[in-house]
Amino acid sequence: MKNKTRVVLNLDAVIVAVTRHHPRILTVSAKQNLPAIPSGPLHREDATLERSLRGWIEEQTGIEVGYVEQLYTFGDIQRGLPGAPNNPRSISVAYLALITEEHPTTSSASWINWYELFPWEDHRNGIPDILTKHLRPALATWAGNNAERNERVITAFGSDNRWDGMRVLERYELLYEAGLVKETSTRDALPESISGVPMAFDHRRIASTALGRMRGKLTYRPVVFELLSDTFTLLTLQRTVEAIAGVPLHKQNFRRLVERTRLVEGTGQRTNSPAGRPAELFRFRSEVLLERPRTGIGVPYR
Amino acid sequence: MKNKTRVVLNLDAVIVAVTRHHPRILTVSAKQNLPAIPSGPLHREDATLERSLRGWIEEQTGIEVGYVEQLYTFGDIQRGLPGAPNNPRSISVAYLALITEEHPTTSSASWINWYELFPWEDHRNGIPDILTKHLRPALATWAGNNAERNERVITAFGSDNRWDGMRVLERYELLYEAGLVKETSTRDALPESISGVPMAFDHRRIASTALGRMRGKLTYRPVVFELLSDTFTLLTLQRTVEAIAGVPLHKQNFRRLVERTRLVEGTGQRTNSPAGRPAELFRFRSEVLLERPRTGIGVPYR
DNA sequence: ACTCCTTATGCTCATAATGAGCACTTTATA
DNA sequence: TATAAAGTGCTCATTATGAGCATAAGGAGT
Incomplete structure (x- = not known):
């Protein structure tokens, strides 16, 4: 083996809860008071990465997370502090963790609405103006008549009737590249009300990877229930799905679906509603874990 | 920061090609002559993990891979050599890489059929006997009347008419846990013709993670084309999908689907067929990259 | 030239899934 | 007793899906 790069490994956690139809993630405050995803070390004693993750989450926040899933490993060089070139490389293994309630926050931690980070992703009340009036025009300007750029914009942001909820990361990266978000700190950056926190x-x-993943998973695995308490009304269920998916759902059809899939x-x-x-x-029927495989491209064998 | 665990990072690559309807992955030979997935270091100079990966793949095998996607990061402790407890922890970031042809192998590398590794995953000629006659009975014995085990078996291995092609990892892990595969080296292990290489x-x-991921991706993104040369017949396309999906497809319907999605x-x-x-x-229409979002649980907005 | 084999295509049909409405019921609170 | 909020029932058009039958088009062999 030749040159082993020295590496520092961190475990990051996007901790998600949906409260009163608002999807939220837990953040801590980092340098320049910017919110950051909580992060912790890998402990030597822990046999698995996930165990370490659960460990420090509980230590730092007191939260015992339920569902945990590995998201992605980030290791691009920009992550390392800009300083000396001999700094160890920083590698982050990011996880998605779902909890059923918004827990009390500690001093340094707070919850932030996912759609404050990505305002253009919330289509529950129709196509947001942010998209049509600000982002798409700005992107069009950026793309100019560069064919490749234009194609990427179309792919990621679609047209109004073709919006792929899962491409959250693609969209954020495009905005980043176009210099429209604050992180790039160019003068092109749009105000936070448009480009998000x-x-x-x-x-x-x-965070965008996490949102995209959740939206994807939603369509073929019953992850919503990890966000709900033991019992819930169907409307709450629907609103929770909507909160993640970012689109409104037809009530009757939604119930029909939920019934059919049992x-x-x-x-x-019954609830004593105000x-x-x-x-x-209702409660989740865990028997359904062997539930319907994803419906999709002509693979029969249900 | 307290105790930083020392870490060695490797980049593993599951390199996939489909040749004459056989899905294959590239292996090198490791200790005890067991096949292993090729693996390489992260180079300090490379800005991204993916670049390092492409680099050593080309160095080691001469292959320039096309499509690359991160699979999963493995960091369980069993991975580290059992020796001194102060050994650095071994972390593997695994990637899936697709190439269009079976390349000439170097001395140490060779191709192995995916279904030699997982014989129970190939349902192209109906449910394999391996499954009904050997694995399921063996699993039933292992589960006994332990409810949790039984449920897991059902979830992973379904019943004959409920087989979820994507749960490849779950199935392998269950077999592993049940001591039925050679890696666990108990006397329960079934012969390789049944339990795979x-x-x-x-x-x-x-490898099982990779197969599962490919099968999943197949249903909502046109990844097959990464495995095919520029032009191909529809039947080749179909056979390639079948090779990955592990199930037979109805020819006419397949063509209808391909046409409809354009x-x-x-x-x-035309080919000069023997x-x-x-x-x-045919050739792939790359314009379709903004193709249909996944069809699935009641999220409209096509 | 004809037959057979093999692969490519065209078309039909039943059933299920999906997206959208309209209308009406049920229960608690003001 | 109205009104609000939430639940239910049903219809309907459109599309997707799974399965089949039938036919076309070359090439090889007789």
Whole structure:
């Protein structure tokens, strides 16, 4: 073996909760007061990365996370501090962690709405103006008549009737490259109300990876339930899905789907709602873990 | 910062090619002559992990890989050599790399059929006997009347009419845990014709992750084309998909699908087939990169 | 020239899934 | 007793999916 690069390994966690239909992630404050994703070390004693991760999350925040999934490993050189070239290389293994409630925050930690980071991703009330009035024009300017750029813009941002919710990372990276977000700190950067709240380091990239992954997963695995308490109403379920997916859903059809796939079962109980007809409380049928494989390109064998 | 664990980082590559309908991965020979996935270091100079990866792949094998995608980062402690407890921890960032042809192998490298590693994954000629006659019974014995084990077996191995092609890793891990594969080297291990060819370290896990990922990706992104040369017949396309997906496809429906999504376009040319009617040669329409978002759980917005 | 083999294509059909509406019920609170 | 909020039932057009039958087009062999 020749030159082994010296490496420092960190475990980053995008900790997600959905509270009152707002999808939120936990942040701590880093240099220049920018929010950052919490991060911790790999402990020598821990047999697996995930165990270390759970460990420091609980130490630092008191939260015992439920569902955890590895997201991506970031190791680009820009991550290392700009200083001496002999600095060890910084490698981050990023995880997605889901919890069922918004926990009390410690002094240094706070929750931030995912759509404050990515305002253009929230289509629950239709196509956001931010997109049509600001971002797309700005991107068009950036692309000019560079064919490749234009194609990338189209692919990532689609047109109004072709919006792929999963391409969150692609979109953020494009905005980054176009110098439209604060992280690039060019004078082209749009105001935060449009380009979203900047984060420290490349953490907004990590957050966008997480959102994209969640949206993807949603379509073929019942991850929503990791965000809900034991029992919930169907409407809450729907709103939670909408919060992640970023699009409105047709109520009747949603219920039809949920029924058909038999994802949940009713407890007899009902909510005592503040107003309106009380809703029935449901619980997740964990038997469904062997649920329908993804529907997709002509692979039969259901 | 407290105790930073010392870490050695490696980049592993599952290099995939499909030749004459056989999906193959490149292996090198490791200790005890077991096949291993090629692996290389992270070079300090390279700005991204991917660049390092491409670099050593070309150095070691002469192959210039096309499509590359990060798979997973493995860091479980068993990976480290069992020796001194102060050994640095071994971390592997595994990548999936697709190439269009089976390249000439160097002295130490050779290609191995994916289904020699996972014989139970090949359903192209119906449910394999290996599964019904050997694996499922063996798993049933292992599970006994342990409810949790049984549920896991069902989830991973389904029943004959519920087989989720994507759960390759889950299945391998279960077999591993049940001591049925050679890597665990218990006397329970089934013969290689049933349990598949063992690999060094945890490399069969990595390979299974890759297969699962490919099968998943296949259903919503046109990755097949990374495995094909510029022009190809529709039947070749179909056979390639089948090779990865591990299931047979209905020819006419497959063609209908390909047409509808307008993934390919015909060149006027035809093959001079050895027998039978010549097929038209097609090429991939790269314009389709903004192709249909995944179809799935009630997220509209096509 | 004809037959057979092999692969490519065209078309039909039943069933299921999807996206969108309209209308109406149920229950609690003001 | 209205009103708000939430739940339900049902229809309908469109598209997707899984499966089949039938036919066309070359090439090889007789």
